[in-house]
Amino acid sequence: MITDIIKASVAASAIRLATPYIFASLGETFGQRSGVLNLGVDGIMLLGAFAAYYAVFETGNLLLGVLAALIVGMLLGLAMAFISVTLQAEQGISGIGVYLFGLGLSELLFQKTVSTPTPIEGFPRINFPVLTDLPVLGEIFFHHNLLVYVAFALVPISSFILNRTTFGLQIRAVGQNPEAADAMGISVARVRYMTVMIGGALAGLAGASLSIALLNIFQSNLTAGQGFIAVALVYFGAWRPYWVMGGALLFSTVNALQLQVKTIENALGINVPSEFAVMAPYVVTIITLIFASKRVEQPTALTKPFERGES
């Protein structure tokens, strides 16, 4: 009985904790499918998280918070696109630049404005009639905040966009063979700008999901590297939205277990050194990446700037 309750609460919190991963890694999937590796996701998440938090802190308006995160994320995406697409800078390095920028600026702005971590009123959990009251299932699936559902809804939507729309076809073509796309009259730059900006907006939203839905607070380096894990998840998920979601859930489950490790230990009567719990997600990252070798959708032009007339 007690283990059932733990299982349910671990599952519920795994689903909740998957939210930022799903937003960020879906966004990154778009960019990478078009051939742009954005390593700055974590920095964009931080600034998005701050923007959302600050908007809610000042106005109490949650939608305004979401909007702020989307806009800030999109602008950083625009900057990343400008650096990597127009200026054709080395993508790994410019991503790290964006990360450090987001890390530093979010910290600075936070110190200049709110300065002490102050909780805010974030997205409330939704109570569905009947469903929420279902035993076990209600707790796992029907008692989350709005952004959780938005994140999961974005998975089929992203998959649909990539596989069933003309824009998706353009994204895939640009990531696999930009010369061919160019010769077919597709603007490689336009497609890459759009995907990197979508990626930025979703990374901003990922940040918001932390600061105004899950944790309802902001502090320095709030994301603690989740943006980097989101990038790894895209590789892990082999550039497919559903697999990426699977990866996100795997990680959030590890996170959730980590949070509940004491409860579990007590229930099962075992003892796990806390260092292991902290290390777990990173170890899982590395191990899964080693085994995630099926790479049919890997964009061959990933990280390669495109310039017409080369080759």
Next chain:
Amino acid sequence: MPEHLLPTGHRRIDQMRMQGIVKKFPGVLAVDHVDFDVKAGEIHALLGENGAGKSTLMKILYGLYHQEEGQVFLNDLPVVIRSPNQAIQHGIGMIHQHFMLVPSLTVAQNVALGMKSSRGFLLDIDMVSKRIRELSEIYGLQVNPSTPIWQLAVGEQQRVEILRALYRGAALLILDEPTAVLTPQEVDDLFRILKQMTADGHALIFISHKLHEVLAISQRITVLRDGKQVYSIPTETATKETLAHMMVGRPVVLHYDLRPIEPGPARLRLEEVSATSDRGDEGLKKVSLQLHAGEIVGVAGVSGNGQRELAQVIAGMRSTSSGKIWLDNHDVTNHSPAAMNQHGLSHIPEARMTDGVIKNFTVAENFVLQNHGRKPYAWGGVFMNFRNITRQCKTAIKDYEIKTPSHETPIKSLSGGNIQKLVLARELSRQPRVLIAAQPTRGVDIGASEYIHHRLLEERTKGTAILLISEDLDEILALSDRIVVMYEGAIVGEVKRDQADIRTLGLMMAGSKVPV
């Protein structure tokens, strides 16, 4: 006046004319005041060596580059074509030298790429597939719309390119070296389609550096050399000799005199050698082969049938999964490239720019790549002896007629032909007992090819055992004493030079096991 429509339902282009076109790249005048025109119902061939400016001229017409001077006219009206999109809207299509297909996408998806969908932002793959089937019907271009490109043979991929151009309403189609990768049968097939297209009122521009093809398919021929238009002639009055002369700028030998040689003892022996390809499947399947002193054995085959793996296992660059390799009765199976060199093997690798030279190194550095640590290029195996390196390299530059500003020029700024000559100079300077020449003249102009061929024949006379791997059947037929054909990693047949004909070889290259 009624509109002239093509069977595809698109409007035709009665005439296209380019006038006084000039295009410069940093340091090169790629196209120098060229006039070129084509009419509905004809094939105008554009002939020229590598680097003559053929692709550049056509990329201007297709909107990929912009000319510095000159004007394009369509049906006598001046037009400005700024992008491939605009070219497509004008009814101009282009099939590039390197196919512009996305391997992971299906045929229909590749065709739909960049097109307006009838369902707005949703893909309309079913509609596209239906239309592809209609067009395939008209021109006998069989392809399955739902097959991914990577599963198709090269000839089929080309059909997809043609279909796509037709789908997009091409009335004028530019084909940039379309036969470079095809088997003779596939070339026949292509020519049949091209003839049908002209009969229907398409205008075609056919780019090639192969004389016999140009003579076989076109109505008019224009020759470019160093960006200049040097010759334009109706095909019926053209001859191979004059065309070759015009392309190269001097008379060219088109046939070699292969004096029969009594082959000596076996130098290289392969016994049922198998190896895994990069894709992970069996790239070489139990290949057995003997190479004697003083003979050239040609390896014919469509690209990707194990030739690369064959050269690499012999050169020590790829390990075998089974079988034995003997060099002068030494078992050299799975020896390193360095050890193979020591045993007297030289290798002209197929991937010249990645396996043959180091792009950013100078000519001299590339010349001593393997021997830099040995006399006379180093003292005590440690300190480089630049005086000797320079002297030997300068001799090679002179002997092999390598066109380079100096021995200190980075190799990447040389033309393909000159890079290849340097690789040849280096490999022959070691006085090999066995020479593997993989695609020795691919991307090399006729002048340099001719030179390389003469050197190979000289080596043959000296008694070197030579394995010539080439996709160019003319080259194989011109130089080989014996010809083996590879298909799907195995040797499917062997013919003597005097019994070889291009038809049978073509059939064998396509996989049919013709009796030896």
